[in-house]
Amino acid sequence: MLEDTVPLSHYLMLSATLFVIGIVGVLVRRNVIVVFMSIEIMLNAVNISLIAFDNYMNLSSGQIFSFMVMCVAAAEVSVGLAIIIALHRNKPTVNLDEFNLLKW
Amino acid sequence: MFLTFITFLPLIGALCLAFMPKENENAIKQTALAIALADFLLSLMLWTNFDDTTHKMQFGLNIPWIEAWGINYHIGMDGISLLLYVMTTFLTMICIIASWDVKKHIREYMMAMLALSTGMLGVFIALDLFMFYVFWEFQLVPMYIIVGVWGGPRRIYASIKFFLFTAVGSLLMLVAIIWIYFHIQQTTGVATADILYITEHLDVSLDASKWLWMAFFLAFAIKVPMFPFHTWLPDAHVEAPTAGSVILAGVLLKMGTYGFLRFNLPFFPQASYEFVPMVAWLSIIGIIYGALVAMVQEDLKKLVAYSSVSHLGFIMLGIFALNPYGIQGALIQNINHGISTSALFLLVGIVYDRRHTRLISEFGGLAKIMPKYTICFMIVALSSIGLPGMNGFVGEFLILLGIFQVNGLWAAFATSGVILAACYILWMFQRVMFLELKNPKNVNLKDMNTREMITIAPLIVLIFWIGLYPKPFMKTFDASVNHLVSRVNPDNFRPHQEKHNDSHGEHAQLMTQTEMASLNHKLQMPKKVLIKE
Amino acid sequence: MEPILAPESIDLIALAPVLVLSVFAMLVLVLDLWGGRNKTLLVFTSLVGLLMTAISAFAKHPIPAYSFNDSYVVDHLSLFFICIFTISSALAILLSVEYNEREGIRAGEYYALILFCTVGMILLASSTDMVMIFLGIEIVSICLYVLAGIRRNDHRSNEAALKYFLLGAFATGFLLYGMTMVYGSTGSTNLFKIAEFVQNPSAQSNPLLLMGLVLLIIGFGFKVASVPFHMWAPDVYQGAPTPVTAFMSVGPKAAAFAAFFRVFAETFPEMSPSWEMLLSIIAVLSMFVGNLGAIMQTNIKRMLAFSSISHAGYILMAVIAKSSLGSSSLLFYMLSYAFVTFGVFAIVIILGRKGEENLEIKNYSGLAYKHPVIALSMAIFLLSLAGLPPFAGFVAKFYIFSAAIQEGLLTLVIIAVLNSAISLYYYLKVIVFMYMKEQEAEFRISLTPMTLFVVLVGVIGTINLGIFPNAIITLASH
C-alpha cells in the first residue's frame, strides 16, 4: 500500500505545489489557452489530494468526487474552448490583456 | 376605521388623480382640493369628537398586520398627536390652494402632495414602531420629489441632501427599533412592536437606554433639526417650491419633536433626564445661532429657514424642560411655528411668484404698492417674533417658563433669542417692505389676489386666535401631557434627598438656602382680599 | 468499504423537480429543431416546464425527505428556493423573448440553457453533499458561461463570457480544493456527517479544516459576488445580455447563498467563531465596495452590478446570523430581490431599442413625464432596492437586520445601515434623472407586452411583499 512508503503529507505537498503553480500560471500568463491550462492544473492538484485522502482514510467518495471533477473539467474545457473560439472569431488574438472593453 | 379612512383618503385621491387626463389641469386641481378639503373637514370631526379628559389613545384600531412578527396595524391618537394631525390636513389644503399656479406637471405635483399628506398623517397616528418607521420613511419620497422636481436651481442637491440626512438618522433608529423589538420579546415573551406596550414594559439598563436614546435622538434631531444637524434645512427650504417649504416647516419638522414626545421621553425617561443638559445646550445654541445666522441672510427663504432652526430650538428646550409648562408650551409652539412659518413661506412665495427672486436686496418699498401684502406680512412677522397677543408668545412664554423651572441661566440664554428674533425679522421687514421703491422691476407688482388672501387669511385668524384664546387648542393635550410628565418627571430619578415637595422650590440655582427654607414654610397663599369676577 | 449508494436511498419523487425540469430542458432542445425562427413554442414549453417543476417540488411528503444517501434533501429551505428559482427563471424567459428578437439572438438553446441552469440551481439548493454542491455549481456556471456569451458577435458579450469563465473556473479550483480539505479532515463529503464530526471540539481546530473553510468561502464568495471575489460581476453583468444579467443576479446567486447557508450556517455552526469574522469582513467589504463602486457608475447595468455586490453583503449577514431567523430572512430577501431585480432589468430592457441599448443613466432623463408609469415602476424598484418602506426591500432588510441583531451582530448591522444610506445616493440619482432632469432626446422605447408583464409582476411583488408580507414571512419562517 502506498501509505507504507509515501506519507500523506507528501501527496498533499505535491498537490499544494501544483495548485500554487496553477495559480501562478493564471496570474502571470497572458495567453488565454495557457491560463486555461493552468486552471486545469489546479483542478488536477485537487484531484491528487482527493485521491490521497481517499486512499489514506480508506474511503470511496473521494474517488467518486475526483471522477466528478474530471467530468466537469471536461465539460468546462469544451465550453471554455467554445468561448475562446467565438472570441477569436471576433478578435483574432489570444492575449488576455487585450480583452479589456469592460472595466471601471 | 374612521381614522384609517382619513389617513389614507389623500393617497386614494392621489391614485385617482393618476387616472385623470393630464391635460385637464383644472379638474385635477379641483379634485385635489376637494380631497384635501374633505380630509381637513373630516379631521376636524376628529377634533370635535375628541375626548380631552383622558390621555388614552382614541379612534384606535388594532388589527394584525404581519402576524408572523407580532406587528399590528395599530393606530390611534391622543392629545399629543391630535393637533399635529389636524394641522397636517389643514396645511395640505392650504398648500394645494397655494400651488394653484404651478406650471409644470400639475398632476404629478398634486399626487405627490396628497401622498405626502398620507405619509405625514400616518406618522402621527402610528402606534406600532414598525408602522411608524414605514410612514416615517415613506413621506420622504414625495417630499423629495416635490423639492427635486418643482424646486429652484439647486433643487437636486437640496433634495438629495434632505433625503440623505433624514435617512442616515432614521436608519440608526431602525436599528434601535429592532433592538427594542427583540428586547421586549426576551423580557416579556411577547413579540410586539406596539408603542403603548413598549412604553409600559420596556425595561432596559440605563446604559443601554442611553444608546437607544441616542439612536432615536439622532433621527429626530436631524428632523427637527437641531444644531448641528440643521444644514439640510436651509438648502431644502430655499430650493423647495412654496408649498414644499410650507409642509416642510409646518409638518415635517414637527415629526421630529413629535418623535421626542412619543418615543424618547416615554421610552427612556431616565436617559432623557440624563441628557437634558446636552439637549438644552444644543437647543440654546440652536436658538441663538439660528437667529444670528438668520440675521445676515440675503435670501428671504433662507432667513426664514434659519429662523426655524431658532424656533425649533425653543420647542426642543420646552420638551426637555420635562415639566408641564415646557411640554405644553412646546406642543402649542409646534402648532404656532407651523402656522407662522408656513405663513411666512407662503408670503415669500407670493413675491417670488411675481419677481422670481428672493434676494432681500432686490426688494424694498413694497409697502407702497402692496399694502395688503405688507399688513399680512407684518402680522405674520410679529407673530413669528412672539409678540404677545399673537400665537408665538403663548408657546414661547410657556417654554421659557418651563425651562426657567429647571435652570434660570438656560432660560436667560434662550430668552435672548427673543431679542435676536426681533432683530432679524424687523431688519428683513424693513429692507423688503419699507424704504424707497427703488428697483424699477418692483414698480408694477400686484398686490395679493383673492386666492392668495384665501391661503393667508385662515393662518392670520389662527395667529390671533391662539394668541388670545388658546384654550381650545391647549386643552386637547392637557391630559396627555400630564400623563407624560408623570412618567418623565425628574423627581423620579433624582437622588432622594434632593427632592422637594414644593413645586416651585426645586429650582434652587438662583435661590439662597435661606429663602428656600422660608419658601417651604410659607406654602400657603394668603387669602385674597379682593373681589374677582 | 461501505456501499456507496444503497438503492433504497434513492428517492425519485424527492428528486422530481430536477427530473421534470431536465426532461423539459431536453424537450426544448429537441423542439428547437423544428421551431425555426419562431421561438414561441420553446418559450411556452419552458414556462410549462417551470410550472411543472414548481408543482412537482411539492410532490414529496412529508418533508424533510432525503435522497441519495442524504446528499439531496427536500426541506422548507429548498422548496422555497425552488419557488424562487422557477419564478426567476420564468421571469427571465419572459424577459428574453422580446429582447432576443430585438437583439437578434436566435439560439434556441438559450431557453434550454436557462432551464438547465435552473436544474443546477435546484440541485445546489437541495444538496447536502459537497459533491452535489460542486455539481450544482458547475451546472449553473457552465450554463451561465454560455448564456453570458450568447451574443456571439458582440465583443462585450464575448469578453464577459471569457472573464466569467476564466475566473469562474479559477474560483472553482479554490472551492474544490476547499472541499477536498474539508473532506480530508472530516472524512466525508456529506454535510450531515461533517456536521456530526465537527461536534468534536478537537476536530474544530484542525488547520486543514480551517484552511478548507477559507477556501470554501472563496468559492462561494465568488459565486455570490462578494468582495474581494466580486471583480467579475460588474464586467459580466455589463457585457451579458440584459435578461441574462437579470437572471444571473437572482437565481444563481440565490442558489449559491442557499449552499453557502447550508454549508456554513447549518454544517459548521459550532465553528462560527472561526468563520464568523471572515464572513463579517467580507460582508462589510462587499457593502462598502459595492456601494462605493456604484456611486460613480454611469452605466445602469454596471451600477446595478455593484448594487448587487452590496446586496450580497447584506445577505451574508443572514448567513452569519445562522439562525432560523437567518434562513427565513435569507429566503424572504431573495424572493423580494428577485421581483425587484427583474423589474429593474425589465425596465432597462424597455428603455433600449435595437442597436441602441440606452444603458447610460442619463438616458433616463425626463422619463417620468413621457412615460410616467414606467418611471414610477422604476422608482418603486429603486426605492425597494434602497430599502425604503413600504416596499419589499424594506421588509427584507428589516428581516435580515433583525436576524443579525438577534444574534448580537450590532456592529455589523450599524455598518449595514450606514451603507444603506450611502446606497440611497445612487438609487436616488436615477430617480433624479427620471424626475428632475429635462428630457434630452426622444424616447424610443420598446413597450412590448411580455416585458411589461414582467414589470407588472415586479411591481405587484414589490408592493405586495412590502405591504402584506405576512403570508410569505409565515412560509419562510417554517
Place this chain on the structure above:
Amino acid sequence: MLLKLTCLVPLFPLIGSIINGFFGLRIGKNAVGLVACGSMGLSFLTSILIYIGYLMLPEGQHIYEQVAWTWFGAGDFTVDFGFQIDPLTLVMMFVVTGVGLIIHVYSIGYMHEEYSYYRFFAYFNLFASAMLLLVMGNNFLLMFIGWEGVGCCSYFLIGYYFEKKSACDAGTKAFIVNRVGDFAFLLAVMYIFNIFGTIDFSDVMHAAPEKLIYGGEIVTIITMLLFVGATGKSAQIPLYTWLPDAMEGPTPVSALIHAATMVTAGVYMIVRCNVLFNLSPLTMTTVAFIGGGTAVMAATIGMTQFDIKRVLAYSTVSQIGYMFLACGVGAYTAAIFHLVTHAFFKACLFLGSGSVIHGIHGEQDMRKMGGLKSHMPVTYWTFLVSTLAIAGIFPLSGFFSKDEVLYHSLMDGNIIFWGMGVSAALLTAFYMFRLVFMTFHGESRVDPSVHPHESPKVMTMPLVILAGLATVGGLLGIPFHHYWHLHTLHSWLEPVLHFDLANALEHSGHMLHEAGRHAPSWAHLLEPKTHDWMIELLLMFFSLAVALTGIFGAYMFYIKRPDLPEKFTEGQWGLDLVQNKYYIDELYDESIVQPTIEGSKLLWKECDAKAIDGAVNGTAQTIGWFSRQAQVFQSGFVRNYALFIVVGFISLLLVMF
C-alpha cells in the same frame, strides 16, 4: 354696575383701529378721523363712568378685578385675560384716554395731507388700546401684551414715513432696544412665577412681604430685571438711545407715545410693583441713581441739539429720569404726579412744536426758525405756558410736581440725588427757554420762500386745552397736604402704595431666623419720617430760583447776546462730546451692533457653510473619492481580478490564523 364696562375701555380703540385699518381707504378721511377720535372719546367717557363706579365701591375695597377669560395656562400656571381697576390704573387711564383723545383730535389737522391717513389712525388707535391694556391688566403677562403692543405700535408709527431710511432705522432701533428691556421683564415674570406661583399683581404684591426677605437676593434680582425692563421702555440709561431717534415719527406720535404715555410705562410698572421695589433697597438706590443720572445727562444733551423735536425728546428722557428718581427714593406719588403733569405739558410742547413744524412746512431745525411769535400766536402762548410749567415756575403744574420730587429726593434720599435733580432742573429751564427763544423770538431765520402761518383750529384747540391742563394740573398734588388734609393724589394712591414695612421686616427676620442666619438690624428703617414744612418751603423757593436762573441764562445767551454761544463753545472738546450725545450711539454700534453682524456673518460663512456643511459635503466627497479609488481596481484585466482573489485568499488566511 358701571365697573362692568371695564373691558370696553381698551376695546373701543381696538375696534376703531380695525375699522380704520381695514376700511380706512374706502370710508374717506373724515370718517377715519371721526372713528379714531370717536373711539377714543368713547373710551374716555367709559373711563369716567368707571371712575364713578369705582367711587361707589364699598368701603375698604380698593381693587376691582374683571376676568374676561382665561388666557392660557399649563400645569398649575394660568394667566387670565383680566383687568383691574384701582386708583393707579384710573390715573393712568385718564392720562391715556384724555391726553390721547386730545392728541387724536390734533392729529386730524396735522396729518390731513397724508395719503395713508387711515394707516396712521389705525396704528394710533391700536396704540391707545395697547397702552390701556398695559395699565389695566391685572397680571404681569397682560401688562406685557400692552408693553410689547405699545412698543410695536411705536415701531410702526416711528417708521410711519417708511420711505425714509432714517425713520425705518429709528423704528427698528426702538423696537429692538425695547426688546432688550422686554427680555429682562420676561425673565422677571418667570422668576416671579417661580417664587409666587402666580403672576397676578394683587396676589404677588400681597404675598411679597411674606415670601421675600427684605434686601434678599431674589427680590433684588427680580426688581433689577423689572427695572431693566423699565429702562428700555422709558428710555433710561443705558437703553435711552432709541427715544431721540424716535422723533422721526409724526409729531403727534412723539407727543402721545414718546412723551405722554408709552415712555412713562416704566414708571407705571415700578409704581405698580412698589411692594417688590420697597423690599430691595439696593434696587431702589440703583433706580434713583439711574433716574437722576439720566435726568442730568439727557438735559446736557438737550442743551446742544438744534432739532426742535430732539430737544424735546431729550427733555422727555430727562423728565422721565425725574420720575425714576422719585421712584428710587420711594416717592411713588411724586413720580405719578410728575408723570401726569409731564403728560400735559410735554404733550402740549410736542404738539406745539408740531404746530410750528406744520406752520413752516416741515422744517425742524431751530436754526432756521426764529421770530415765529407773531406768526403763530396761539401756538406761542400755549408753548410758553408749557415751557414755564416744565421749567417749574410757580404756579404752573410742573412747579408742584418737580418740587415734590426734589423734596423727596432730599428727605427720603440724600443730597446727591437732590443735587442731580436740581442741576437737571437748572438745565431744563435753560434748554427749554433756549428752544423758545430760538424758535419764537429774535430774528426770523426762516427760509424766505416759506410763509409761516398759524395752524387750524383743530390743532390749536388741543394746544389750548393742554396748556390749560398744564397750568392747573398742579392742583392734583398741592404741597403741604399733610397739614391740610386735602384729597390729593397722595390719598388717592394710598391704597396702591400701602406698604407695611414693619410687617415685612418682621417676616424677613423670621425667615432668616429659620434659616439659621442673623437678621441685620433694621430698626433705623422704622423710624417715623418727619415732614418739615419749613424745609419744603425753602426748597420751593430754591428751585424756583434755580429755574429762573436757567431762564435768565437762556435769555442772556439767545436774546441778549446771540454771539455768546459761539464764543462759549469755541474749542470746547466737552461740548463736542455732548453735542454728539456722548458718542453713545457710536459706542453701541461699534461694541454691539457691528460685532454681532460681523460675528453672524462669520458664523454663517465659516461655521455653517464651511465647518458644518463642509463636514457634510466633505463626507460626501470622501465617499466619492473612495468610490473613484475603488474604480481603479476594476481595471478590466482578468489577471488582475484573479490576483484579487488570491490576495483575498491570503488575507483571509492571515485573519484566520
